[in-house]
Amino acid sequence: LIQIEQHGAVCLLRLNRPEALNALTAALLGQLRQALEAAAEDGATRAVLITGAGRAFSAGQDLADPHVAPSREPGVAPKDIGHMLDHYYVPLALRLRSMPVPVVAAVNGVAAGAGANIALGCDLVVAGEGASFIQAFSKIGLIPDCGGTWLLPRLVGRAKALELALLGDKLKAADAAALGMISRVVPDAELQVTAMALAQKLAGMPTRALAETRRALDDALKLEFEPALKREAALQSQLGFAYDFLEGVAAFMDKRPPEFKDR
Numbered sequence: 001l002i003q004i005e006q007h008g009a010v011c012l013l014r015l016n017r018p019e020a021l022n023a024l025t026a027a028l029l030g031q032l033r034q035a036l037e038a039a040a041e042d043g044a045t046r047a048v049l050i051t052g053a054g055r056a057f058s059a060g061q062d063l064a065d066p067h068v069a070p071s072r073e074p075g076v077a078p079k080d081i082g083h084m085l086d087h088y089y090v091p092l093a094l095r096l097r098s099m100p101v102p103v104v105a106a107v108n109g110v111a112a113g114a115g116a117n118i119a120l121g122c123d124l125v126v127a128g129e130g131a132s133f134i135q136a137f138s139k140i141g142l143i144p145d146c147g148g149t150w151l152l153p154r155l156v157g158r159a160k161a162l163e164l165a166l167l168g169d170k171l172k173a174a175d176a177a178a179l180g181m182i183s184r185v186v187p188d189a190e191l192q193v194t195a196m197a198l199a200q201k202l203a204g205m206p207t208r209a210l211a212e213t214r215r216a217l218d219d220a221l222k223l224e225f226e227p228a229l230k231r232e233a234a235l236q237s238q239l240g241f242a243y244d245f246l247e248g249v250a251a252f253m254d255k256r257p258p259e260f261k262d263r
């Protein structure tokens with residue numbers, strides 16, 4: 001359900017249920033999390049790239065999955081879909097957000113519901129011109145999950161976040177980029193090459209500094225100015241002891257490309 005390809009230091013993960021628009025089942029979500037875990041552990045991987053097989057990135061939770069689909073039989077008690085969140089989506093969103101390496105999403109088609117929020121939970125989001133994002137939850141009586149309520153207002157501000165979440169309308173990739181919700185839009189035919197090049201570029205950068213940059217930014221959103229400055233100072237102090245700082249400065253002074261090693 002997840003195709004894993006190693007391209008040098010980039011681990012490519014492809015959601016692979018194209019016949020169901022890569023709708024998310026418990027099995028697929030479990031495999032995705034395992035693959036991320038393995039990439040986090042594997043010291044040779046310095047960036048992860050996530051994309052979808054076929055014409056969609058992901059249609060979100062598989063609504064036909066018996067763990068989720070409400071029974072139409074009269075008198076059958078509703079299931080607790082919260083279990084799906086507790087056991088699959090919450091750990092997945094946390095894993096994405098705390099990866100020791102940068103994660104790029106290449107959004108190759110529609111990204112709906114939790115599929116959209118998995119993409120938005122990545123560090124850089126590149127989309128093909130034909131891609132789109134749909135906060136589909138409200139249409140089936142739910143709220144944005146898989147981090148949507150946290151991510152959306154931070155990405156596009158409260159007003160747009162509410163509009164997207166309340167209406168659940170399709171947002172084209174170009175409009176998502178104009179809102180600042182994603183990093184960039186490229187022609188569909190160039191998506192995979194562009195996203196891979198971006199992941200390879202990140203893979204050649206000081207990995208630990210990149211992960212700490214994400215952490216510092218996320219922390220700063222919760223902090224007042226002075227504590228944020230102190231947090232920066234503490235993280236910077238640690239990075240100052242790391243090999244990559246020594247190497248980065250040495251390479252600059254020697255006018256040669258750096259070879260970063262820390263992870």
Ligand code: LHQ
Pocket residue numbers: 019020021023058059060061062063064068081082084085110112113114115134136137140142145
């Ligand atoms: C699908 C799905 C799908 C199953 C297309 N499931 N089959 C978390 C935890 C617990 C509970 C619930 O939710 C969550 C988080 C969530 O993600 S909730 C949101 C779930 N996702 C949606 O509500 C989106 C539903 N899908 C759509 O709105 C459309 O299919 C989109 C806009 C994604 C694509 O539209 P089209 O390009 O027109 O394709 P289509 O609708 O014809 O779909 C193709 C096939 O895929 C079709 O099956 P069929 O047998 O007729 O070919 C769809 O039924 C199936 N499919 N999404 N989520």
